[in-house]
Amino acid sequence: MSEPMLKIENLHASVEESEILRGVDLAVNAGEIHAIMGPNGSGKSTLASILAGRDDYEVTEGRVTYKGQDLLALEPEERAHEGVFLAFQYPVEIPGVNNIYLLKAALNAKRAHQGLDEVDTVDFLTSVKEKMKLMGMDESFLNRAVNEGFSGGEKKRNEIFQMMVLEPELALLDETDSGLDIDALKLVAQGVNQMRSPDRAIVIVTHYQRLLDYIEPDRVHVLAQGRVVKSGDKMLAHELEDKGYDWLRQEEATEA
């Protein structure tokens, strides 16, 4: 079998002396969707941020291999050019920077990296508008500042919309389902399912089984106290929903 697209080995990371990730192991193959669940503060967003290149964290041990290269050696923008995309748990508002400018710049930066010409403006707009429609977003969002004044749900939808435009190879979705109403949740799930492809891996961080009713994961992992403590198929998510994380702690205690 070929190498996984993303391979995380014994990853340790800390911030200001306190260790947040304590030896994460995870492998994701192209074509798969993985879900990561786990209690608040267990390190899920930290893991996603480190993969996207945020430098607030110090990686003290371990390594991350993405498409055969050392992911941690790349700048955040280089990771984006190589196909990594993070849908933020808390997307930041950027007053004065237009959504459409950002999208076009992002896409062209990636294309330049691939040795391609800039996108044709007309084609770009047509495809962007199609994708907005799929996400139930009004076209007026294009000329608004990035996330400025967007409602919580609109911000999340905007992240998925960006993902659809940028067509990453590795998409990390950090709690994209929280704060969404039922209809928006379905739209987001639709968007993600449409992105499912043999060349693409998707990692979804979520607290709720609900999203996984719409997006069927190949693997489910539980992250607790900075480590992957259990992995399984989609049934694991159901079990967690029924029994809560206490069940895992008890199980761990009996095993020990």
Added chain:
Amino acid sequence: MSTVDPIAERLIERLGGERPGDSVDWIAALRSRAAERLAALGLPHTKIEDWKYTSLKPITKRDFARPDAASATADAGAVEALRIPGLETHRLVFVNGHFAAALSDRDLGAQGLTVKSLAAAFAEDPEALRDRFAALAPIDFSGFTALNTAYADDGAVIRVAPKTQVERPIELVFLSTPQGQPVMAQPRVILDAGHHSEVTLIEHFVGLDDAANLTNAVTELKIDVGAQVTHYRLQRESRKGFHIASIHAEQAENSRYASHNVQIGGQLSRTDINTALNAEGADTLFNGIYLLNGRQHSDTHTRINHLAPHTYSEESYRGILNDHARGVFNGRVYVAQNAQQIQAYQQNDNLLLSGRAEIDTKPELEIYADDVVCSHGATIGRLDDNMLFYLRSRGVDEEAARGLLLYAFAEGTVEKMGLEALRTWLEGFVIDELPQAERVREFV
């Protein structure tokens, strides 16, 4: 006899001589009073609280000459190139403080609007200016106001009749050009907006060919009941030039004054903007930005005087400072005892791009009424890490991301300006001032 300040004495010696209007008694008397005040005051120095952070040594150590009217010319092509694309204006051009008729629009008036050079107004109807000249700008507001009152060579007088909506903005272009030795250009602008009139004034200061001149400008704006004056100031002196200006507005009932002030040029500049909200319903917007780099020093002092109940003011100034640049912002809001139920908001935000850039920012609230809503805030910071990371995570490289965020920060000021053509044109200048200009252009 009081003592004469030695700096003032030298100025008086150099700048004296005949001027339009001298034959009119009240003008001559006013000028000599102003010269006397100048002699007593001298120019401001850092021991004066209001000038604490701005040393005028670079100005006082130079001897600026009186500009010569005969050489008040400039290359017509260069002047034409200064037009704001897509914006039709009534345009007057001044060269080193002298009105240049040949470079200005021929037909300056319109229905309900008269625009004249100060010299022409003095010659044609001096009486009409008797209660207006130096009525709003106190002679001794500073030594510079005294200096301008005594020695302004020319300027503009603008009158808008009641209920007139002036369609095209009035644009005053003040060119500063090298003329053998550094000169002192001293324009004086007087605007009267009649009741319920609407007018836009653009004061555009441009330094050509590295001119090392001093501009000392005074502008007086009388805004009558229900009138609306929108005032753009674009300060683009040369990097070797000096710029001192004071603006004095008086606002009647339900009037609105919007001041948009863009400061880019000059090695040393100081701008004072003052307004008095004299009657109920008067409303003020002070919106401004300073973009400084190299060793530029720029000082902005604003004063908003709430003198009547139910008056409103909003002030927002932003600054981007790089290299060794030094900025000063002082925003004073005064609320008189009877001025109940007023609202005053003030905000000053600064980005320092270098460890050696410096800003002194100070709100100054003096409130004697008890039923008021006032807020003020000042920030000094760097670019937001979360925003930078967000942009980079989307593939925008760090340099471009920084440029984009700076541009967006400046846009916060520019977007408040109502004239679209001017806004678009200005955005170009703003980008030019940013360290990552080339990269930002790819985005906007």
